[in-house]
Amino acid sequence: MTPPAGDLGLRERKKRARTDAIVDAAQRLVLERGLDAVTVEEIAEAAQISPRTFFNYFESKDDAVLGQGSFELSAETREAFAAGGPTGRLVADLEVLVRSLLAAFAGPGKHQGEQVMEILQLEPRLLGRHFAWFERHKTQVVALFERRHEAAPLPADPEMCAMVVFVVTRAAMDDWARTGHEGDVGDHVPHVVGQLAAVLTS
């Protein structure tokens, strides 16, 4: 028996390779021709699988294009936040949270991240998916705030806090795009937080 620690077996490796191949093909084709001009059949062909298999990996074409799935906060980030950290000031910790979210959304590689952002800008329809994603994970985010509430009381309902997370995420992406992809997306977080606060307390 060789139960490989770091290795994951042929099956698992193939699965990952296929997933990557699908996302790569989807993003490349969509960037080349636009979302509506690319069919699932073509993506499947480019990824060397059957169209039917495509749907074993992703629930929809849109999900594949966004590479949705790699998209969660690390345990440390979550625990630290729930415990009232990392700084103890809510708004600062929120910024950290959003930055992690943006990084997770962008994906592991820098390049991949920019590509997703570029696609999102090119195909606003997909932003609807982003919203849907948020809806799906909303309960988790709310739960996170509920836990933090016990460590350090919140100034608002957990649901409202979750909405803030969402809007800041979205606004940061917007701001980043509007300024011509200047620097890292996360670096725009403080600015948008300031602006949103300014509007709401005007």
Add this chain to the structure above:
Amino acid sequence: MTPPAGDLGLRERKKRARTDAIVDAAQRLVLERGLDAVTVEEIAEAAQISPRTFFNYFESKDDAVLGQGSFELSAETREAFAAGGPTGRLVADLEVLVRSLLAAFAGPGKHQGEQVMEILQLEPRLLGRHFAWFERHKTQVVALFERRHEAAPLPADPEMCAMVVFVVTRAAMDDWARTGHEGDVGDHVPHVVGQLAAVLTS
């Protein structure tokens, strides 16, 4: 020639009647059976039109269910806001704007409004459409803020202001739903504005 002032001619009247019939049928059926269990064919049949004609009135099934289209701010509201009114305090005027938006979304009749909200709660997928709607109209909202900026300088980019409009609208709907549909949706606006501000300035 009888260019009827108040009247609109048979053609126009029929068009409106049909639109209403479609929305009514769509909402009734969806409330009865759920979004996925209702086909366009059935809605068309209930509205006594052919399936093809359905798509002359609405771009998608979802649009029909939400009755999207009746969904714009009145000229007065817009002009007043652009001119720096109605109160002169940005956040207060924002609240007025959002209330108008919520009212427009709800539709003319009270009953219709609650129905839409009920459907939105029952079928979260449609919230994605709400987001899409916002994306489509975002430029208009941004333009509104740009105009206001000349009358009374804004504390943030027009785009950020538009994001605030969106998040407040959404948060108010949420809050209203969470408190068991208490009173009018619009009455929740001040509360959520306060909460969001509290989080962002914590």
Add this chain to the structure above:
DNA sequence: CAGGAAATTGCACCTGGTGCAATATTGCAG
């Protein structure tokens, strides 16, 4: 009432997406 504009409709067609059953691949115990 005639003729033109606008709306309705039928029809053929494409794409996204699912269920099901057959087949192929992988993992594993002997």
Add this chain to the structure above:
DNA sequence: CTGCAATATTGCACCAGGTGCAATTTCCTG
């Protein structure tokens, strides 16, 4: 290495949403 069970891939038939086009009907206007 071999055979068997688990798992993945695939083909196939099918449904629903949505569009383009051309024929037909309905409304308006002179």
